[in-house]
Amino acid sequence: xxxxxxxxxxxxxxxxxxxxxxxxxxxxxxxxxxxxxxxxxxxxxxxxxxxxxxxxxxxxxxxxxxxxxxxxxxxxxxxxxxxxxxxxxxxxxxxxxxxxxxxxxxxxxxxxxxxxxxxxxxxxxxxxxxxxxxxxxxxxxxxxxxxxxxxxxxxxxxxxxxxxx
Amino acid sequence: xxxxxxxxxxxxxxxxxxxxxxxxxxxxxxxxxxxxxxxxxxxxxxxxxxxxxxxxxxxxxxxxxxxxxxxxxxxxxxxxxxxxxxxxxxxxxxxxxxxxxxxxxxxxxxxxxxxxxxxxxxxxxxxxxxxxxxxxxxxxxxxxxxxxxxxxxxxxxxxxxxxxxxxxxxxxxxxxxxxxxxxxxxxxxxxxxxxxxxxxxxxxxxxxxxxxxxxxxxxxxxxxxxxxxxxxxxxxxxxxxxxxxxxxxxxxxxxxxxxxxxxxxxxxxxxxxxxxxxxxxxxxxxxxxxxxxxxxxxxxxxxxxxxxxxxxxxxxxxxxxxxxxxxxxxxxxxxxxxxxxxxxxxxxxxxxxxxxxxxxxxxxxxxxxxxxxxxxxxxxxxxxxxxxxxxxxxxxxxxxxxxxxxxxxxxxxxxxxxxxxxxxxxxxxxxxxxxxxxxxxxxxxxxxxxxxxxxxxxxxxxxxxxxxxxxxxxxxxxxxxxxxxxxxxxxxxxxxxxxxxxxxxxxxxxxxxxxxxxxxxxxxxxxxxxxxxxxxxxxxxxxxxxxxxxxxxxxxxxxxxxxxxxxxxxxxxxxxxxxxxxxxxxxxxxxxxxxxxxxxxxxxxxxxxxxxxxxxxxxxxxxxxxxxxxxxxxxxxxxxxxxxxxxxxxxxxxxxxxxxxxxxxxxxxxxxxxxxxxxxxxxxxxxxxxxxxxxxxxxxxxxxxxxxxxxxxxxxxxxxxxxx
Numbered sequence: 001x002x003x004x005x006x007x008x009x010x011x012x013x014x015x016x017x018x019x020x021x022x023x024x025x026x027x028x029x030x031x032x033x034x035x036x037x038x039x040x041x042x043x044x045x046x047x048x049x050x051x052x053x054x055x056x057x058x059x060x061x062x063x064x065x066x067x068x069x070x071x072x073x074x075x076x077x078x079x080x081x082x083x084x085x086x087x088x089x090x091x092x093x094x095x096x097x098x099x100x101x102x103x104x105x106x107x108x109x110x111x112x113x114x115x116x117x118x119x120x121x122x123x124x125x126x127x128x129x130x131x132x133x134x135x136x137x138x139x140x141x142x143x144x145x146x147x148x149x150x151x152x153x154x155x156x157x158x159x160x161x162x163x164x165x
Numbered sequence: 166x167x168x169x170x171x172x173x174x175x176x177x178x179x180x181x182x183x184x185x186x187x188x189x190x191x192x193x194x195x196x197x198x199x200x201x202x203x204x205x206x207x208x209x210x211x212x213x214x215x216x217x218x219x220x221x222x223x224x225x226x227x228x229x230x231x232x233x234x235x236x237x238x239x240x241x242x243x244x245x246x247x248x249x250x251x252x253x254x255x256x257x258x259x260x261x262x263x264x265x266x267x268x269x270x271x272x273x274x275x276x277x278x279x280x281x282x283x284x285x286x287x288x289x290x291x292x293x294x295x296x297x298x299x300x301x302x303x304x305x306x307x308x309x310x311x312x313x314x315x316x317x318x319x320x321x322x323x324x325x326x327x328x329x330x331x332x333x334x335x336x337x338x339x340x341x342x343x344x345x346x347x348x349x350x351x352x353x354x355x356x357x358x359x360x361x362x363x364x365x366x367x368x369x370x371x372x373x374x375x376x377x378x379x380x381x382x383x384x385x386x387x388x389x390x391x392x393x394x395x396x397x398x399x400x401x402x403x404x405x406x407x408x409x410x411x412x413x414x415x416x417x418x419x420x421x422x423x424x425x426x427x428x429x430x431x432x433x434x435x436x437x438x439x440x441x442x443x444x445x446x447x448x449x450x451x452x453x454x455x456x457x458x459x460x461x462x463x464x465x466x467x468x469x470x471x472x473x474x475x476x477x478x479x480x481x482x483x484x485x486x487x488x489x490x491x492x493x494x495x496x497x498x499x500x501x502x503x504x505x506x507x508x509x510x511x512x513x514x515x516x517x518x519x520x521x522x523x524x525x526x527x528x529x530x531x532x533x534x535x536x537x538x539x540x541x542x543x544x545x546x547x548x549x550x551x552x553x554x555x556x557x558x559x560x561x562x563x564x565x566x567x568x569x570x571x572x573x574x575x576x577x578x579x580x581x582x583x584x585x586x587x588x589x590x591x592x593x594x595x596x597x598x599x600x601x602x603x604x605x606x607x608x609x610x611x612x613x614x615x616x617x618x619x620x621x622x623x624x625x626x627x628x629x630x631x632x633x634x635x636x637x638x639x640x641x642x643x644x645x646x647x648x649x650x651x652x653x654x655x656x657x658x659x660x661x662x663x664x665x666x667x668x669x670x671x672x673x674x675x676x677x678x679x680x681x682x683x684x685x686x687x688x689x690x691x692x693x694x695x696x697x698x699x700x701x702x703x704x705x706x707x708x709x710x711x712x713x714x715x716x717x718x719x720x721x722x723x724x725x726x727x728x729x730x731x732x733x734x735x736x737x738x739x740x741x742x743x744x745x746x747x748x749x750x751x752x753x754x755x756x757x758x759x760x761x762x763x764x765x766x767x768x769x770x771x772x773x774x775x776x777x778x779x780x781x782x783x784x785x786x787x788x789x790x791x792x793x794x795x796x797x798x799x800x801x802x803x804x805x806x807x808x809x810x811x812x813x814x815x816x817x818x819x820x821x822x823x824x825x826x827x828x829x830x831x832x833x834x835x836x837x838x839x840x841x842x843x844x845x846x847x848x849x850x851x852x853x854x855x856x857x858x859x860x861x862x863x864x865x866x867x868x869x870x871x872x873x874x875x876x877x878x879x880x881x882x883x884x885x886x887x888x889x
Contacts, residue, residue, distance in 0.1 A: 001423070018423045018444070025443035029398070034390040035383015037564075039515050040596045041446065044823035047515060075383035087381040094373045094789045097797055098245030099380035100515045100564030106381060125832035132823065134515040134565050135245045136800030138834040140793065 004064055008033070009077030019065035024048045026064045027074060035075035035103045039132070046131030049104035050074050056111040058130065075103035078110060085155060086110045089148035097135035105131050109145050117156075118149045226272070226279070227256060227304055233328060233342040235262050238272040240279035241289040242536055243376070244563035244570070245797075246853040247790035248289040250375045252297060254787055255290075258367045259301030259360060261325035262341075269375040274538040274558040283537045284563075285571050285667070287753035287851025290786055294848045302357040311348045312339055326366070362784070362846065371789035376562060386562040388533040389519045389593050396521070396589040397426065399438035400445040401578055402452070403602055406816035408459030408662035411435065418453040428452070429585055436582045442593050449595065458816070463661060465812040465819075469506055471659045472610040472631035476504075480629070480655030484641035488651030490616075493625035497616030501690050503683055505613070505877045507675050508810040509633075510606035510668055511818075513826060516564020517599040520579035523589035528555040530589075531576050534563035541573035545580045567801075568667040569604060600826060601818040605811055606668030606675070607638035609658075613683045616651070621691045623702070625651040628679075634661030640672045643751055644722060645680065647715035648706035663813060669801065670854035673752040677858025678806065678865065678879075681748040685866045686875060695747045695866060696730050717751035721781050724843050725749065725758040728779035732841055733760040742766070743774065746867030750858035753851025755782040756843070759799070761835075761863035765871045771886070773803065773864065775837035778856060783847035791852055796838045798856030804829025806861035807881045827882075 002019050005012055008031065015030045022041075027033045027050070036059055039047030043058035050059045051073040078084050083091070086109050096102050105128070112119055112127035119127065124145050133141065228236040237256050243249035253269045256262075272279055281292050305325055312330040313320035316337060324331050331338040379386055404410060411433040419425050424444030428437050435454060439445035494500055520533035522545075529549055535541045538558045546553040563570060575594065583590040594602075609632040616625030626649045632638045637656040646652055668674060688698045703726070707719040726749055729735075738745060742764050749758040762774040776799050785791045808827035812819045820826035865876050868886060878884045 021441070021443055025441050029441045029443070032392070033383070034385045037387075037515075038389065038442070038517070038593070040823045042596075042822055042824060045515065045828075075381075079382075083378070083381065090381050091373055091377045094371070094377065094793065096245075096374060096377065096380050097247070097793060098515065098563060098565045099374075099376065100387060102380050103383045121836070128831040132515065132828045132830060134513060134567075134801075134828060136797035136804070136829065136834065137793065138800055138829075138831045139796050139836075139838055141831065142836075 002065070004067070006064070006067060007069060007071040009073055009080070010071075015064070017064050020063045023050065023059040023062045023064050023067055023072070027059065033074050033076050037100055037103060039101070044132070045101070046104040046108065047101050049107040049131065051107060051111055054111065054114065056108045056130075073107075075107060078106065084110065085151040086113060086144070086148040089144040089151055093140050093144040093147055095137050095140040095144050097137055101131060101133045105133065105141055109141070109148065112145070113148055113152060117152060119145065226300055227260070229341050229345045231342055231345075233263075233266050233340060235260070235267045235328065235341070237267055237269050238279070239269050240272045240282050240293065242282070242284040242534075242538065242560045242563055242566075243271070244284050244534070244536065244566035246284065246287075246289065246794065247374060247787060248284070249562075250372055251290055251786045251790055252293055253375070254367055254372060255294065255297040256301040258365055259298045260305045261327070261366075262301075263328040264367055264372065266328060271560055271562070274542060274560065276539055282539065284566060285536055285568070287755070287853045287855065290849045291754065291851065298359050299357055302359050303354060306354040306357050307348050307352065308341055308344055310352055310354070311344045314349075315339070315344065315347060369785050369788060372787050373789065387516055387564050388521060388561045389516060389591070391521045391532060391561065391591060393521065393523065393589045393591075396591055397438040397586050398440070398442050398445065398591055398593075399427075399436055399582070400442065400449055400595060401582070401592050401598065402435040402437070402449055402454065403598060404433055404456055405601065406456070406458055407463065407603060407664065407813070408816060410457040412455040412457050414452055414454040416452070418451055419448055422448050422451050424448075427586065431581055431585065432578075434578065436585075436592065438586065438590070446595055459662060463663065463816045464814045465508075468608070468633045468659065468661060468813065469610060472633055473504070475631045475657055475659055476610060476612050476629050478657060481657045482637060483653065483655045484637060484639065485646060485652060485654045487653070488625075490625050490627045490651045490653040493651035494614060494616040494627065497625055498619045499617040499690070501615045501617065501687050503613050503686055503875060503877055505611045505679055505879065507609050507611065507879055508812065509608040509663065509665070510805060510809045511600045511811050511820070511826065512565070512567040512569030512604070512668060513600060513828065514563075514565030514567060514569055517594045517596055518569075518575035519591065519593040520576045521589065521591045522576070522579035522583040524549060524580055524583040527551070528557070529580060529583075530557045530559070531580055532559040532561060533576055533579070534561050534566075534570055535573060535576055536563070536566045536568075536570040537573065541576040544573050544577050548577060549580060549584060567669040568671065571667055572604060596823070597821040600811070601821045603664035603818070604666040605663065607635035607665040608633040608663075609635070609638050611639070611679050613679060615683065615687050617687070617691055621693065623649050623687060625649065626653075628654045630654070630656040632656065632658035634658060634663050635665045638665075638672055638675070640676045642714060642716040643673070643676065643680070644706065644715070644717055644749070645684065645702050647709055648702040662816065670752055670857045673750060673854070673858045674802070674805075677748070677750040677752075678861045681750065681859065681862035682865045682869070682875070685746070685862075685869055689869065694736065696726070696735055699726055699747070699749065717756070721756050721845070722749065722751060725756045725779040725781050728841055728843050729758040729760050729777050732779060732839060733762070733777040735760060738762070744867045744871035746863045746865065746870060748859040748862035748866060750855070752858055753854045755780060755850045755852065755855035757855045757859050759859040759863040761860070761867045763864070763867040763871055771868060771871065773835040775839060776835050776860060776863065777839045778859075779841050779843055780856060781843040781845055782852050782855065783845055783849045785842050785844060786849050791842065792840050794852045795840050795856040798854065799838055799860040800829060800834045802857040802860035803835065803864060804833070806864065806879065807833075810880050810883065
């Protein structure tokens with residue numbers, strides 16, 4: 001057991017955990033942030049995807065000791081005041097069926113859109129390759145990513161216009 | 166359609182009470198409406214709503230609050246099929262509720278109050294349709310009666326919309342919430358008039374799922390997310406091989422393993438409680454357990470060989486026998502044959518099995534992802550020797566079912582573990598336990614033979630089935646049954662300890678592939694167009710030479726076939742290297758026809774371009790949810806047929822996690838799925854399953870058209886066809 005100061009969703013939180021405990025379980029059972037899901041435990045399904053320093057990682061295979069000072073963002077940390085563009089697009093397109101994988105899908109999509117504001121289908125295929133949807137909502141996930149890109153662009157355009165000349 | 170239904174039967178109970186808060190609360194016996202339709206009714210003994218105290222009624226299905234909010238209870242388990250949205254929509258439609266003011270809550274198990282609360286057989290909407298419509302209409306009628314009394318005008322001239330009652334003659338209006346306290350609870354309507362189809366304002370629209378915001382912000386919705394005071398967290402270990410039994414376990418092997426709190430066994434299982442789920446998972450890897458292995462070790466090759474050999478033996482059951490197949494095959498001008506190998510499939514729900522249980526001396530609470538909560542209650546009450554009414558069962562949102570959670574083994578185990586531990590418990594299975602535990606889609610070998618006469622007509626059809634463990638993994642009254650004068654389906658099985666269960670679109674999920682690819686083999690052999698041969702068979706089914714019973718109706722079947730042919734311009738595609746495959750299937754009271762389009766590149770690689778689907782599920786309740794079910798069913802089906810297989814070695818599952826069991830991914834899914842509902846006046850029928858069965862044969866038939874290859878060893882990956 002060791003003590004870790006983690007930067008989670010903008011707050012510094014201290015947890016006692018075995019160093020090899022994956023971040024997934026620290027989030028779920030030490031910090032009670034249960035939006036991040038367990039699906040396979042071997043980094044294959046993507047249900048546990050979070051951002052580490054802005055990049056999507058599979059938290060089920062990331063030991064807490066390896067997190068260090070890099071900021072972690074979970075599904076609970078997205079759009080804390082209002083839903084972000086990806087979450088809104090997910091609602092608009094009505095993506096989910098069972099919904100279990102969707103937190104991971106949204107984290108992967110959000111990371112993609114931060115890097116590529118208007119991603120091609122090929123870029124989407126690569127960025128989303130690590131996330132399984134057992135219900136098969138892939139057509140909608142793709143559509144929602146394109147829609148989120150539009151929503152984001154609209155926000156940026158509005159923000160730019162609001163800057164006083 | 167005009168429906169006026171009497172509101173009372175012997176078992177019916179409708180009750181309203183003006184609660185102290187001014188809320189209108191209605192209790193309703195769902196069975197009154199659904200009993201006539203439901204295949205199996207549930208006997209009611211006493212009505213908890215009737216016995217509930219005045220005012221607060223937790224099982225009431227509908228509550229109108231003073232601020233205008235309308236609370237609707239979703240009675241059935243939600244596992245991604247959308248019933249937490251579509252079922253309340255039905256009540257809201259007949260109530261003329263303002264959907265933007267509706268809040269949906271998951272009801273606990275209470276079949277006396279809510280009727281059949283299960284998720285299976287694509288039955289949720291179909292079995293609740295009339296009951297829920299009448300529930301909404303009854304509330305609306307009572308509100309209108311109150312307004313009519315208040316204004317001293319005839320109720321018949323009042324109109325309702327968006328939770329407001331208006332009197333067009335006087336221009337007066339009143340909100341439901343305002344009039345609710347004035348509803349006379351004793352003034353129950355003896356009859357309620359349901360809406361005509363053209364009066365529907367909400368049904369048929371695209372309504373986003375009511376849990377969307379909660380899902381997309383990561384709220385605790387699922388069984389594994391639950392926490393409770395004093396709860397022990399753990400995991401369970403089952404025998405690692407089919408037929409193995411627990412001998413002993415050595416807790417000394419857990420010395421020094423972090424976080425372990427308690428280890429015990431029951432029913433050949435070992436439970437480990439720890440500080441965290443992960444520590445329980447780690448302890449599971451370390452704990453040395455001695456298992457008594459089964460004497461006979463099974464493996465897939467031997468299973469398929471044995472099953473194939475058994476096909477030549479007499480069947481244990483003849484499921485359908487029309488005309489004389491043997492004679493007809495002997496006299497046929499031409500006989501076409503194919504033998505298929507079908508593997509086991511795990512349900513692989515993304516949320517692994519898990520459950521919460523809190524068992525006390527005189528009562529129990531079980532909370533988790535159950536498809537059949539009433540079955541869980543029955544099983545657990547019996548195991549704990551408690552009366553059923555002392556076992557409270559609550560449903561969480563379910564991270565995928567596909568049939569797996571029709572069994573309640575995981576709930577039963579949590580209850581027993583709680584009883585032994587003497588505290589509330591949450592058991593979460595590892596992915597490996599979940600996948601290796603069995604309960605698979607049945608495997609087997611299927612031999613198809615068709616006899617063709619000199620005129621090119623199919624005169625005989627013989628399906629011989631050899632199940633692996635499962636005695637009859639086959640349907641028997643589906644198309645092309647009814648269209649061929651000599652028709653037999655018979656079955657037998659080899660012994661196996663591998664356990665099987667219903668899997669999304671049970672039996673149809675594979676028989677759709679077998680029937681529909683075999684029709685195309687026949688068409689190819691005798692030089693007929695796949696669309697033409699299906700139309701011919703349907704014409705013959707309409708004439709039905711044997712007057713035998715089949716499950717499907719020819720006109721509806723023909724309509725989806727003709728619609729999809731038109732959607733995809735069947736046979737008129739001109740692009741080089743693009744091939745089409747056609748397939749149809751009736752199941753869960755719905756009709757689906759699909760055309761898959763594939764391209765073949767110069768280096769021989771196949772790519773799915775798009776899938777067209779025409780589907781008749783009666784009335785479409787929620788267009789967004791309905792299309793999502795169709796898309797998901799097709800993608801699941803294509804993934805399963807391309808990659809899905811659990812093979813057995815040394816009586817163990819070879820595939821135990823997603824590194825070995827391959828699920829379809831984003832880049833492999835068809836980029837385009839074009840859906841058209843063939844809308845009819847029938848009540849809504851199944852949607853969670855019917856889009857699945859035609860997709861694999863549509864793809865295989867497109868591959869057949871492109872390459873001439875028959876794929877009879879499944880999955881495709883095993884036949885050397887990498888198609889997506």
